[in-house]
Amino acid sequence: MDQSDFTLKTASLLLLLLLQVCGTDAKMEIITSKQDVMVGEALLLLCKAGGEGTITWQKDLEDITDDDIISKVDETSSKLSIANATMEDAGKYICLCDFDSGHNDDVSVQIYVYEGPSFGNTNTHHEFLEGQDAVVPCLVTGRPAVEVYWLKDQRQIPSYGGNRIRQLSDNSLHISKVQRDDAGTYMCQSRIKGRLITKDLPISVVVNAPPTARLTEEEKKVMAGPESSVSLICLVDGQPKPNITWTMPVNFDPSRHQFNSDRSELTIRSVTRGDYGEYICTAKNKISESSATIMLHVSEAPEVYLGVEQQHVSVGETVHVSCNVSGHPEPALHWINKHSRHTLDSASGRIRVVDGVLIIDEVAPSDGGLYSCMAVGPSGNASRDVAIFTQPAQLKHLSVSPGSTSVLFSLNIPPISGGTPITSFTLQWRQSGAQQWEETTVPASDPVAITSLKPYTSYTVRLAAVNAVGQGEFSESHKIRTQGIREPDSPVLSSNQIKVEGNTFTVPLKQIDDGGSPLLHFNIRYRQDSEGEEWKEKQLLSDATAVSLPGLSSDSEYQLEVIAVNVNGSSMPAMLNFTIPPQPVVKPGMTKGGVVGIVMVIFLLLLLVVDATCCYTNRCGLLMFIAVKLFGQKVPGLKTLEDGEGTIGELKLKGLATPRDSVQQQQEVQTQTKEGGHHTEVTCDKAPLTKYEKTPPNGDMPTTDA
16 A cells, blocks of 8 residues: 555545544533422522533523523533522523534423422411310412321321311311320421422320319228228329329328329328328319319227236125226127126126126125126227136035045035136044044145044044135035055056156056055056057055056057055055057167277278288188187198198198108198199198297107297
8 A cells, every 4th residue: 555545544534533523412411409499599500511512591492691690611511590599480491502513402401499388377286175176277388289188197197078087178187076095296298289399297286184083982991000001092084184182181291191103192001090081182284173082981999908807805705897998989898707608787786897897796706717898899899808716615515435544535516616726625624522623735636535544433524625815615524434444445546647758657656545554565567458468567665656667669558457455455456548659760870889889890800801811821810820729730621632641730740740841841732623633722731830849759749848
C-alpha cells in the first residue's frame, strides 16, 4: 500500500467517527430534590445536557423567559430556581438543548405544589360521660383536595353505617353510647389527594364516669382483744379515679388504724369496744361523689371474776363466794354445782345466789366440792371454779370383822369426803367398862384395821375420816369380841403397788391378824399361768414387807400364792395374777470387755500360728513340746522308712544310732509315695540333743545331768 492510499483511508475513518459523534443523542436529565413542593418552599431544577449546546426552559409547553429564575451553570448545564413556590408554579417543566453538533433534545419533570394539610384549630382533647353519644371533629384544609381517615391502634375506622364507632361524611368521628373502653388516642390522618403526602393529628378521648362506692358487707362483727383485727374494704369505681375518704366513730389513731395505698381498705388492729359504730367510705372525683356505710359490731368475750378460788370452812358455818361477769353483749351469770350438775338459780333457801354471790348456810360435808360461776352470752361462754372444802361426813354402812388380835373395818359405801380427798382414818377402841378411848391413825391407802388387841376380849370400836380440813364425825360405836388363838388370816397383797423392773416382780406384803400367835414365816408359791407348769416355792421371814421374784420370763403371765404360818397352822392363801411385759430389744453393742476379749483371741491365734510355724520349720515351740511329751520322739502321722531302717528316735532307743547317723537322718527322711517314689518328710525330731543329754551305753533313754 502506497502513502496516498493510507492517508485517504485515515481521513475517511476520522470523518466517519466525527459523524457518529455528532449524530449520537446526548443523555439529558433534570435533577430536583423533590417533586412535591409545599407552598412557600424553594424549588430548584438542574438540567444536565450531556454536551455543549444552547439550553432553554419551558413550563407547560410555554417558554420561560424570566432571567431571574434561569441561570447558566456551564456549557452543558442550566438551573431553574424559584425562591417562594406558589400554587401557580406547579406544572410540567421541560429542558431543551440545541447541541452544537446540530442535534437537539429535551427532558421533562412534573412538579406538584401543595398547601397543607392543616388541622387549624382542631381540638385534640375531648371528654365525654359514659353512655353519651360522642362526636370528635377533625378540621382539615389543604390544596389540592384533601382526604381524611380515622385510625385507632393503627387500624382504620370504617366510614359506613351500622358501626358503633364510625367516620361521618364531614370527616368527624362518631361514637355511639361511649363506653369506658372507648377511651384512648385516635389518629386523624389527612392526605393530599393523589399524592403520598399525609399529616397526622393525635386526638385523645377521655370517658368520664361518676364515682361509685360500695362495701363488701353492710354489717361486720368482730371480737375485741389485743390480737384481734378487722379490715373494711371499700369498692370504688369512677373516672377520673376518685379520691377516698373515711368517716369513723372514733378519732383516727395511726398506731391502730391503717390504710392501703389508695385508702380503699381500712384495717383496725387491737380492736376495742370503742371501735363500735358506723364507718362511711366516700369516693369523690370532678364529676360527683358517692358514699357507702358499714356497721361494725364489736363483741367482748365474757370474763368471770371470782373473789376466791378455794375456801376451807367447818361444818355448820356459812360461806359466801362473790362472782362478777363482763362482756358485750352482757352475758348472763349462772352458778353450777359441778358434782351434781345442778344449776343454782334460786334466790332463797339454804343454798342460794343473790346478786351473783353464792351463799351456803350451815355447810354440810355433802356441800364440799367444786362450784362453777359461768358467764353465758352471744359472744361466747366463760367460767371459773371455786373449791369449797369441809370435813368428811360421818362414816356409815360399815362392816366390822374381828380377829383374834385385830378388828378390820370395811367401807361398804364410799364416804363423803367434804370436797377434798380423805387422807387417813382415826380408829378408836376401848374394853368393856373402860372410860378412856385408845386411838390410832392409819393412812387411807392401808387396810383400816385395829391390831394388837387381846384374844377373847370384848371391845367397843369406832372410826372417823380425816381430810385436809380436819376430822369428820365418828361413826356409830360397834361392840365386838375378839376370837381365840388360831391360824393367821390371809396376808394382804397390795395389787395397786405392784412394781416390775426388768424381769423382777415386787408386791408389798402385810399381815393384819396373826391369829393370836406370832408368825413363823410366809410360804410363797408361783408359776407361769399355763398348763403343765410346775410351782416354784420359797419362804420369807415373818417380818417381810414385800414379795420379790427375780429372774422371771418376759412377756409371760404368772400366778402367785402367799400363805402365812404360825404354830396353829396356815392361813388361806392370798392369790394374785400378774404379767411380766416384753422387754425392750437392746441393739447389740461392743462393750469394753468384748473389745478386750477380741484382742485376746487375735493374740492367741497369732501366737498359735507362730508356734506352728516354729514347730514345722525348726522343730521347736509349744506344739513341739506337747507332741514330744505325749508321743515321745515319734510324732503320730509320720511313717517310718519302708526299707526297714528305723528313725533316729528308734535308733536312739535301741542304742544303735551314731552321731553321724543322727545328722544324716536329720538332714533327710524319706517315705514311700503312692507312686512308689520318695519325698522328703519333715518331722518334729530335728532338734539335736543338748549338752545335758547323754545316751547310756545300754541303750536306755538319755538322762539329764543335774
